[in-house]
Amino acid sequence: MCGLAGMLGAPEPNIVRKMIQLQNHRGPNGSGFWHDESVCLGHARLAIVDLEGSPQPIQSHEGNVLIANGEIYNFESLRSSMPDYSWTTSGDSETILALFEKTMGANMTPSAKDHGAWIQQLDGMFAFALWHPQRKQLILARDEMGIKPLIRSRIGSSLVFSSEVKALRAHSEFYPQLDEQALMARLVWEYPLDSTTLFLDVHQVRPGTVEVWSFENGEPALLDSHRFSIPRLSPLEDYNxxxxxxxxxxxxxxxxxxxxxxxxxxxxxxxxxxxxxxxxxxxxxxxxxxxxxxxxxxxxxxxxxxxxxxxxxxxxxxxxxxxxxxxxxxxxxxxxxxxxxxxxxxxxxxxxxx
Structure with a gap:
């Protein structure tokens, strides 16, 4: 368990720092921050692999930046398949960044389906935000079962995202309100059917989904979204x-x-x-x-x-x-x-x- 926080558009580092403070219970082993003129990323770490190393955010030699919450079970085999990558840590999270750069390279596109293809190579539970500063594109993604949480909301002229809704209280313009329609749906079905949360205008990145965000007319905009994994139960043929x-x-x-x-x-x-x-x-x-x-x-x-x-x-x-x-x-x-x-x-x- 780790805590993620970030702002796309009109980033305010002090707000992101407070968002991480509100999620310190998720990551008591350290915190880190990174920002430029377009985005600010924060991370509260619970150390599980590479206990002394692997601080986040992680920035690659190409300049791309990652914050992640989760565990990548096949990270050792993925690392072995990328011997030419310039690793900066011994942990599993950097595998996400390396796989992104190996797969997308200079062919970075706004196609969420293209991103879903490389994300499907990850075997694990995860939620992450990956910033490509040259293209000014933010990638938000979540594992296929939705084990790791990732929520987002438009507040003012920013897209604000985090692991928990309570972190949004760091922003002075966030006023939590109950989403009564979402509450009624949950009382009927006992679990979320869509991207809603119990809070009005606060949405979750859906399980098995990748979203690509950037700017349109100076405002954060969702360029594309793709459900890269939908678990299905199919009968086995010729079962022995x-x-x-x-x-x-x-x-x-x-x-x-x-x-x-x-x-x-x-x-x-x-x-x-x-x-x-x-x-x-x-x-x-x-x-x-x-x-x-x-x-x-x-x-x-x-x-x-x-x-x-x-x-x-x-x-x-x-x-x-x-x-x-x-x-x-x-x-x-x-x-x-x-x-x-x-x-x-x-x-x-x-x-x-x-």
Whole structure:
């Protein structure tokens, strides 16, 4: 988890600095800023890979600038495929910048579809803003599942964007108002169907989408947008149970292993059920096999008599994993509701932790 903030058009560094301060909880390990006459970018970092290095924003030798929140699981193989690139860090985020320059090169276009083609090579969860100063184009993109948040709003003569809506309060012209239509849609469907947020005139970059912004008549303008990934469930033809089961297992093991790429311990929410127990078992094995930090587990229940609580204890103990346990008192939800609302900002619970 990191915090992103930026302004396109009439950038004010002091506002972006305050936006990052309002998101310090997302990135307590450092902050950085970059600006020119057209854009200002800010970043609050939670160090996961290359703990001492990889400060952001990252500026390439070509002059392009990146701020990113996320993890690129295939960054090592992507780095190996670009041996001629002049790397400035050992982290995974710079892979985004390198892949952009390798793919687009001097052929930078306003076509969001063209950008979607290289972004699809990234295997991970991410939200990023990439500034091309020569063309004065800003690229905003988000992973296909929308794990990492990225919101934007037009305020005055600027496009202002960040990881969380609360950061927009740094701008004196931002007045948060409830979007009643968006609220009603969420109460019906229980998750966002479009780019709306619960705040009027504040929009999210949709999952699996890349947007290209620049200027028209001196004002920030959306040049193009493209949904580069739409997850679909399609029936398998000629399905074989034996090979299919093995492929599922292999894919599951690989997927869990990829998420241990961090240089710090990974946390697992352990309910004691089948899903989380399998994740814990595979993660524990992979951590020892690949010499990664051993994961730790967290369990929350209303009492120690809860079957999930007891099952989680058995799983954590059998895997010899550090187990953090918390009892949820009857009034705890009401007591913590303001904090939940402050962090979540929406009714889409899938983004609360990222």
């Amino acid at each position: 149970e034996e090979t299919g089961a093995q492929e599922l297992l292999d894919g599951f093991i690989d997927s869990v292993g990829e998420r241990l790429m961090a240089d710090v311990p990974v946390g697992i929410v352990l309910s004691g059920g089948l899903d989380s127990s399998l994740v814990a078992a595979v993660a524990s094995d992979a951590a020892h096999r690949y010499n990664r930090p051993v994961p730790e587990c967290w369990t929350v229940a209303e009492s120690e008599d809860n079957p999930d609580w007891m099952a989680a204890e058995v799983v954590a103990s059998s895997l010899d994993l550090k187990h953090h346990q918390s009892i949820m008192e009857q009034d705890s939800f009401a007591r913590h509701l303001p904090s939940l609302s402050w962090h979540g900002e929406d009714l889409d619970v899938s983004v609360l932790f990222f």
